Amino acid sequence: MPRYEVQHQLGRTFHACLAARDWEGIRALLTDDVTWTLPGDNAVSGTADGAEAVVERAKKIASYGLDFELLHILVSPENMALSLHNTxxxxxxxxxxxxxxVCRLRDGKIASIETYLSDVPGMDAFFVLGTPNGK
Incomplete structure (x- = not known):
């Protein structure tokens, strides 16, 4: 496989599963001890620990009806990142x-995810605790 193709393929697959709401597909890409950290003070912020918690976070985010537009897949020698425009x-x-x-990889799977946002206050206003999807 060409250099960096593993990272590109993992990024494409992760985005495709998220856009299709394929939760089992996402779960298959994760290590059991994966973490996902999101900034802000809202219904989806903080750190999700473990594969099941990460899948539940993805489900919650998607339940708000987001469109996940993939702009770029960025790679480093060992990891990858997705550049997205969410609306x-x-x-x-x-x-x-x-x-x-940003996804850190281990043994061909996603071992940690850290999300960087352009508009944390906007995210806090959208994913409000107490809304129908924010519980």
Missing amino acids: ARRGEVRLDEYLST
Whole structure:
């Protein structure tokens, strides 16, 4: 396999599974001890520990009706990142943010995820605790 193709393929597959709401597909890409950290103070922020918690976080984010537009897959010698443009509308509240989701890989799987956002206050306003999807 060409150099960096593993990272590119993992990034393409992760995005495709997220966009298709393929939770088993996402789970298959993760190590059991994976973590996912998101900034902010909202219904999806903080750190999710373990593969099941990461899948549940992905489900919760998707439940808000997000469109996950893939802009770029970025690679390093051992890891990858997704550059995304996420948009959604919940009533009068609109989400329009750019983000990078940095994935550290181990043994061909995602071992940790850290998401960097362009608009943390906008994310906090969209993923409000107490909304129908934010519980």
